[in-house]
Amino acid sequence: MEYKDYYKILGVARDATQEQIKQAYxxxxxxxxxxxxxxxxxxxxxxxxxxxxxxxKDPEKRAAYDKFGANWREGxxxxxxxxxxxxxxxRGAGYTGGDANGFSDFFESLFGHGHxxxxxxxxxxxxxxxxxxxxxIPLADAYTGAxxxxxxxxxxxxxxxxxxxxxxxxxxxxxKGIVEGQRIRLEGxxxxxxxxxxxxxxxxxxxxxxxxxxxxxxxxxxxxLPIAPWEAALGASLTxxxxxxxxQVKIPPGSQGGKKLRLxxxxxxxxxxxxxxxxxxxxxxPEAKTEEQRNLYRTMAQTMAFNPRSELGI
Amino acid sequence: MTEQRLYIQGVVLGEExxxxxxxxxxxxxxxxxxxxxxIEEGIITPEGTSMQEWSFTTVAIKRVQTAIRLQQDLxxxxxxxxxxxxxxxxLEELRRLARRR
Numbered sequence: 001m002e003y004k005d006y007y008k009i010l011g012v013a014r015d016a017t018q019e020q021i022k023q024a025y026x027x028x029x030x031x032x033x034x035x036x037x038x039x040x041x042x043x044x045x046x047x048x049x050x051x052x053x054x055x056x057k058d059p060e061k062r063a064a065y066d067k068f069g070a071n072w073r074e075g076x077x078x079x080x081x082x083x084x085x086x087x088x089x090x091r092g093a094g095y096t097g098g099d100a101n102g103f104s105d106f107f108e109s110l111f112g113h114g115h116x117x118x119x120x121x122x123x124x125x126x127x128x129x130x131x132x133x134x135x136x137i138p139l140a141d142a143y144t145g146a147x148x149x150x151x152x153x154x155x156x157x158x159x160x161x162x163x164x165x166x167x168x169x170x171x172x173x174x175x176k177g178i179v180e181g182q183r184i185r186l187e188g189x190x191x192x193x194x195x196x197x198x199x200x201x202x203x204x205x206x207x208x209x210x211x212x213x214x215x216x217x218x219x220x221x222x223x224x225l226p227i228a229p230w231e232a233a234l235g236a237s238l239t240x241x242x243x244x245x246x247x248q249v250k251i252p253p254g255s256q257g258g259k260k261l262r263l264x265x266x267x268x269x270x271x272x273x274x275x276x277x278x279x280x281x282x283x284x285x286p287e288a289k290t291e292e293q294r295n296l297y298r299t300m301a302q303t304m305a306f307n308p309r310s311e312l313g314i
Numbered sequence: 315m316t317e318q319r320l321y322i323q324g325v326v327l328g329e330e331x332x333x334x335x336x337x338x339x340x341x342x343x344x345x346x347x348x349x350x351x352x353i354e355e356g357i358i359t360p361e362g363t364s365m366q367e368w369s370f371t372t373v374a375i376k377r378v379q380t381a382i383r384l385q386q387d388l389x390x391x392x393x394x395x396x397x398x399x400x401x402x403x404x405l406e407e408l409r410r411l412a413r414r415r
Contacts, residue, residue, distance in 0.1 A: 030388055035380045036402065038409075046387075127343070130379075147321050171321045181406075183376065184324035185341070201341065203379075204324065217410065272330050 003078035004106045006052035006065065014066070018059070025053040051103045054111075061111060080110060128193040128200035136207045137174060139214055139221075142268055143243035145176030150204075154191060172204065177270030179218055180208050213241060219275025221267045226284045227251060242266045242277050249279065257283040327372035335360070335368045342378045349378065355396045357381055 007014050010024045031037060032045040039045070055061045072078065133152050141148070150172060153165045170189060178184070183205045190200025214221045225240060235253035239246050244266060251261075259281045267275025288294040325331070339346055352358050358377050360368035380402075381395040390398060 026388075033384070033387055035383055036398070130343070149319075171319045173321045173323045175323075175326055178326060179328075183327045185327055185372075185375075186322055186324040189322060202324075203327075215413070217413075270326075270328075 001078050001105050001109060003068075003072040003074065003076045004048070004051070004104060005072065005074040006055050008074055009048050009052040010056065012056075018057070021053070021056045025049065025057070029053075047103070051107050054103070055107070065110070078106065126194045127197045128191040130200040130203060131190040132203045132205070134205045134207055136209055138209050139211045139216060140243055141174050142178050142180075142206070142208065142216070143176070143221075146174040148172055148174055152202075170202075174206075175270065177219070177268045177273070177275070178206050179268055179275075180206060180216055182206050214243065214277075216268060219268045219273060221275065221277045223277065223279055224282050225249075225279045226282045227255075229283055229285060232256065232281065232283050240279060251281070255281055257281055325372075327375055331372045332361075332369040333372055333375070335365065335370070338370050338374060338378065341375050342382065344378065344382065348382075351392060352378060352381060352395075355392045357392070357396045357399060 007016070010021060010028060012021055012024045016024070028049050029046065032039070032042050032049055034043045034046055036042075037046075055065050068078075068080075131152065131154060133150075135148070135150055137146070137148065140146075148171070149169060151167050151169045154168045156164055156166045170186075172184070172186065175184070183203050186202040186204065188199045189202035192199045208216055214223050216222075221243060223241070225238070227236070227238065231238065231251055232255045233253065235255070236251045238249055238251060240249045240263070242263065247263065247266070249261060249263065261279045261281070263277040263279060265274050266277035269275055286293075288297050333341070335346060335349060338349060342349075349358070353360060358370060358374040360370055362368045377399055380399060381392070384390040384395050384398055385392070
């Protein structure tokens with residue numbers, strides 16, 4: 001079992017007042033709330049923060065925790081000494097608040113587990129809780145639609161009412177044309193219900209893996225296409241990659257760098273809505289390496305009579 | 315022997331799908347009164363004139379669920395939830411624009 005440094009988690013000194021602990025908790029709870037924070041491990045941090053506050057806000061639990069001394073470090077191997085809690089009466093007294101679901105082994109071994117919340121669920125019929133998860137999929141899967149096997153960890157209550165987490169594997173269909181941030185609701189695939197009640201729902205939020213060429217903005221797929229100056233000036237028919245394979249694209253004569261070409265229907269298309277691929281032209285100037293090549297540029301300079309800075313008035 | 319896998323087909327919650335008041339209440343495990351309060355606060359906006367005809371985009375599901383979590387976890391009141399949700403949307407839009415650069 002790993003020691004948890006509740007003071008460090010809340011970012012307060014060991015001699016902080018109860019008022020300081022409350023203020024620190026509110027601040028970090030807001031910071032790491034999974035609906036607000038974009039940090040990948042926000043949910044885990046939010047749980048840690050809730051657990052730390054559960055202990056430190058209660059003077060009796062805090063006093064018991066403080067008995068272990070100040071020399072422990074976060075994550076260090078830890079076993080509570082026998083009868084460490086003699087003289088305290090919090091064990092089994094229930095929680096003062098918070099969702100005890102998912103508190104650490106460290107917490108549970110010291111303070112027991114959520115009697116109040118869990119027991120109630122055993123007595124009454126109660127629908128299972130909804131589960132929320134984020135899955136990261138390749139862009140290509142969103143373009144074509146795909147089938148994915150995902151593993152979620154979910155809390156399981158054993159015969160003694162002890163909460164542990166166990167992996168839960170699901171096979172899900174990723175519908176064609178799903179966009180980033182969209183959610184898929186899987187009815188009845190959330191946490192199991194109690195007393196014969198139905199399970200909750202599972203909400204999967206979609207995120208995309210980084211792609212070396214493409215990036216998605218809602219239904220549109222953006223990419224940058226490098227072209228040679230003569231292709232831009234004279235026009236060209238070029239092979240352009242899309243998520244659906246290579247296509248031929250006509251570059252109109254006189255195209256400037258930054259020009260955007262829209263390839264209709266080459267974005268993320270669902271049954272009802274279509275997306276496009278937006279190609280941004282990037283003119284790449286070849287380096288003049290030989291005297292002959294430099295002469296080519298000199299000839300251009302003489303015959304083109306071109307001032308790219310005319311709009312600047314210089 | 316090939317393993318037969320059953321792939322679950324979910325429902326995509328997007329702008330184009332709509333749900334009724336009853337659906338919304340069921341999916342968010344809230345009663346209609348809470349939904350009413352959220353409508354009054356401008357957190358979600360139904361389409362349709364009478365309550366029987368009300369329909370919501372399925373994006374409303376996320377807003378209701380987030381509002382409930384903000385209330386429970388951070389003790390934000392309903393006007394605060396409305397403000398936070400609008401700011402979160404704006405933040406999301408700015409992040410999207412920043413990524414495009």
